[in-house]
Amino acid sequence: MALNLNPNLSEAGKRYFSAYSPGDDFYELLIGAHLDLSDEQSELLNARLILLLANHIGDIATLREALAVAREGVQA
Amino acid sequence: MLKTYTYPKYEYRTPPEIAAGKTLKVPVVIVGAGPVGLGMALDLDLQGIPVLLLDEDDTVSIGSRGVCYAKRALEILDRYGVGEAVCAKGVSWNVGRTFFRESEVYNFNLVPEPDHHRPGMVNLQQYYLEEYLVTRAAARPGIDLRWKNKVVSVTQAATGVSLTVETPDGLYAVEADWLITADGARSPIRRMLGLEVEGKIFMDRFLIADVVMKADFPAERWFWFDPPFHPNQSVLLHKQTDSVFRIDFQLGWDADPEEEKKPENVIPRIKAMLGDQREFELEWVSVYTFQCRRMGRFNHGRVLFVGDAAHQVSPFGARGANSGLQDADNLGWKLKLVMDGKAPERLLDSYSEERVYAADENLMNSTRSTDFITPKSRASRTFRNAALSLAKDHAFGRSLVNSGRLSVPSFLVDSSLNTPDEDPFAGRMLPGAPMDDAPVEKDGAPGWLLQSTGNRFQLMVFVDDPATADISALSQLDVGGIAVEPLLISRVAASACALPCVHDVRGIAAKRYDAKPGSVYLIRPDQHVAARWRSFDAAKLRAAVARATCQQ
Numbered sequence: 001m002a003l004n005l006n007p008n009l010s011e012a013g014k015r016y017f018s019a020y021s022p023g024d025d026f027y028e029l030l031i032g033a034h035l036d037l038s039d040e041q042s043e044l045l046n047a048r049l050i051l052l053l054a055n056h057i058g059d060i061a062t063l064r065e066a067l068a069v070a071r072e073g074v075q076a
Numbered sequence: 077m078l079k080t081y082t083y084p085k086y087e088y089r090t091p092p093e094i095a096a097g098k099t100l101k102v103p104v105v106i107v108g109a110g111p112v113g114l115g116m117a118l119d120l121d122l123q124g125i126p127v128l129l130l131d132e133d134d135t136v137s138i139g140s141r142g143v144c145y146a147k148r149a150l151e152i153l154d155r156y157g158v159g160e161a162v163c164a165k166g167v168s169w170n171v172g173r174t175f176f177r178e179s180e181v182y183n184f185n186l187v188p189e190p191d192h193h194r195p196g197m198v199n200l201q202q203y204y205l206e207e208y209l210v211t212r213a214a215a216r217p218g219i220d221l222r223w224k225n226k227v228v229s230v231t232q233a234a235t236g237v238s239l240t241v242e243t244p245d246g247l248y249a250v251e252a253d254w255l256i257t258a259d260g261a262r263s264p265i266r267r268m269l270g271l272e273v274e275g276k277i278f279m280d281r282f283l284i285a286d287v288v289m290k291a292d293f294p295a296e297r298w299f300w301f302d303p304p305f306h307p308n309q310s311v312l313l314h315k316q317t318d319s320v321f322r323i324d325f326q327l328g329w330d331a332d333p334e335e336e337k338k339p340e341n342v343i344p345r346i347k348a349m350l351g352d353q354r355e356f357e358l359e360w361v362s363v364y365t366f367q368c369r370r371m372g373r374f375n376h377g378r379v380l381f382v383g384d385a386a387h388q389v390s391p392f393g394a395r396g397a398n399s400g401l402q403d404a405d406n407l408g409w410k411l412k413l414v415m416d417g418k419a420p421e422r423l424l425d426s427y428s429e430e431r432v433y434a435a436d437e438n439l440m441n442s443t444r445s446t447d448f449i450t451p452k453s454r455a456s457r458t459f460r461n462a463a464l465s466l467a468k469d470h471a472f473g474r475s476l477v478n479s480g481r482l483s484v485p486s487f488l489v490d491s492s493l494n495t496p497d498e499d500p501f502a503g504r505m506l507p508g509a510p511m512d513d514a515p516v517e518k519d520g521a522p523g524w525l526l527q528s529t530g531n532r533f534q535l536m537v538f539v540d541d542p543a544t545a546d547i548s549a550l551s552q553l554d555v556g557g558i559a560v561e562p563l564l565i566s567r568v569a570a571s572a573c574a575l576p577c578v579h580d581v582r583g584i585a586a587k588r589y590d591a592k593p594g595s596v597y598l599i600r601p602d603q604h605v606a607a608r609w610r611s612f613d614a615a616k617l618r619a620a621v622a623r624a625t626c627q628q
Contacts, residue, residue, distance in 0.1 A: 004472070005471060006471045007471060007475040008472060017504065019475070020481055023472075023475040024476075024478060024481070027444070027459075027463075027478070028447075030459065031447060031456050031459065034453060037455070039454045039455065042455035045455075069470070072469075073465045
C-alpha cells in the first residue's frame with residue numbers, strides 16, 4: 001500500500017457539493033478535539049491519535065513512508 | 077486621500093403625506109437601500125408588487141466594503157437587470173495564490189468548467205453595485221425610493237405593520253401589509269421589535285485599506301499566512317476596478333483601531349508589503365471586527381428579515397452580500413403568491429427554513445476559515461502550519477489549507493418544498509439545486525439557459541424535436557391559479573414552435589441535467605429545481621407544484 005498523498009477524506013452516506021467540504025469536516029473535528037486542553041495535554045492527545053491511526057493503517061512500509069514525508073518538512 | 081469615485085448624493089423629496097397629514101398605506105415597505113434591500117425591491121417589482129423603499133441616508137456605501145460578487149449573485153443580478161453593468165465594470169478573476177511566510181505554497185484556479193455565462197467571481201467596490209441598483213430602481217415606476225427617511229418606531233399587528241418615519245421635514249406614518257427588514261447587521265428595526273440574534277464575536281481586528289496602485293498588478297487574490305512584512309498575522313490582497321486594490325491586515329484584538337487607522341501608521345504597513353519602489357495612494361481606511369450570528373428564524377409574522385439583519389458572517393469567503401441577494405431571490409416569489417392568496421402564509425416559513433439552512437452553511441464555512449486563519453491555541457496553530465508546509469508538495473495538504481471558502485449557493489436538498497426523485501438521475505441537478513447554466517440558442521441567437529428562466533414556475537421539457545412535443549398537454553398548465561410555463565429544450569433547431577423553446581446546440585444543457593428526450597424539470601421562480609421526472613405526468617406535476625407552494 002503506497003502512501004496516498006491525494007485528498008482522500010469522505011464520510012459514508014454524505015453527499016458533497018464542494019471538493020473542500022470533507023477535508024474541512026475533518027479539520028474541524030481535529031481542532032475541536034483539542035478544545036480546552038493545555039499545550040501538554042494537546043501533545044498527549046496528538047501522540048495517542050498517531051498511535052491509534054498507525055495501528056489502524058497497519059502496514060509498516062506505508063508508515064515508514066509517511067514518517068519520511070513528515071520529516072522532510074521539519075529541519076533538525 | 078485620493079478619490080477615484082464621486083459619491084452620488086440622491087435627492088431627498090418632502091413626502092407628500094407630511095403636508096397632507098395622511099397615513100401612507102402600502103402593501104410592502106422595505107427598510108434599508110443597501111445591495112440587499114435594493115435587490116429585494118427589484119425582485120418584488122419583477123413580481124408586479126409596488127414597493128416603498130426607505131433609507132436613512134442619501135448616498136451609497138462609503139468605502140469598498142463588499143468586494144467579491146460570486147456567480148450565483150451575478151445570475152440573480154442578471155434577473156434584476158444589473159448583472160451586465162456589474163460584470164462590465166468589475167474585475168473578473170480566477171487565480172488565487174496562497175503564501176506562507178516567504179514563499180507561495182500553492183495557487184488555485186476558480187474556473188470549474190467552461191460554458192457558463194457568468195464567471196466564478198467578480199470584484200467590484202460595493203458603491204458601484206449600489207449605484208447601479210439605485211439607477212435601476214429609480215427607473216421603475218413601481219418602486220418609491222425615499223432617501224433621508226428613517227424609521228423611528230415600528231409596531232406589528234396580525235395583518236400588518238405600522239411605522240413612524242422621520243424626515244428632515246418631520247414625521248409621517250406608514251401602514252404596510254408587510255415589512256421587509258434589510259437595515260444591516262445592527263438592524264435598528266430588529267432591536268425596536270425586541271428580537272434576538274445569537275452567535276459569537278471573534279476577538280480579532282482587521283485593518284482594511286483601499287489603495288490606488290500606479291503600477292500593473294495581476295487580477296488575482298493573494299493571501300499571506302505569517303508573511304515577513306506582517307509576522308504572525310494574515311494579509312489579503314484583492315484587485316478591484318479603477319486600479320483600486322483592497323488590502324486586509326489582521327491586527328489582533330489588542331490593536332487600537334483609532335491609532336491603526338491613521339495614515340502615518342497604515343502607509344508603512346503597505347510599504348513593507350509592496351516594497352518601497354511601488355507607488356500607491358490611500359483612498360479609504362477602516363478597522364473592523366466581526367461576528368458570526370443569526371436570528372433563530374427570518375420571518376416573524378408580517379416582518380421578514382433579509383441580509384445582514386438576519387445573519388452575519390465573517391468576511392472570509394465573501395458570504396455576506398452574496399447570501400443576502402440569495403435571500404431576496406428566495407423571498408420575492410413566495411411573498412407574491414401569499415399576497416395574491418395563491419399560497420398560504422406557511423410558504424414564508426419555507427423562506428426562513430431554506431435561508432436558515434443556507435445561513436448555517438455560510439456560518440459554518442466562514443467560521444472554519446476564521447479558525448484556520450486565526451488559530452486560537454498553540455495546537456491549532458501547529459496544525460495550521462503543518463497543513464501549510466505540506467501544501468507545497470502534496471495535494472492532500474492543499475485541500476486542508478483554508479484561506480476562505482468562496483461563496484457558492486446552497487443545495488437546498490432537505491427543503492420541504494422539494495419533491496423527492498422517483499426516477500434515477502445522475503449529476504447534481506437534484507431537487508433543491510440551484511440551476512446550472514448552459515449555452516443555448518433562442519430564435520437563432522446565442523444566449524444562456526438562465527436567461528430563459530426565472531420569475532415564474534416553469535417546466536423544462538427536453539425533446540429531440542419540438543415538433544414531437546405534446547403541445548395540448550403542456551400549454552395552459554395551471555395549478556390552483558399558479559401558471560406553469562413550459563420551456564422546451566430542443567436538440568435540434570426549432571423552426572416554428574408553438575411553445576417557448578431554446579435550442580441546446582451543443583447538448584450541454586441535456587448533459588448537465590442528465591436529460592433524455594422526455595425528461596422534465598419543474599423549476600421554481602428563483603431558478604431552483606423543485607422536481608424532475610423521466611416523463612411528463614400532469615398529476616405528478618400538479619402535486620409537485622402544490623408541494624413547492626405549501627398547498628398540501
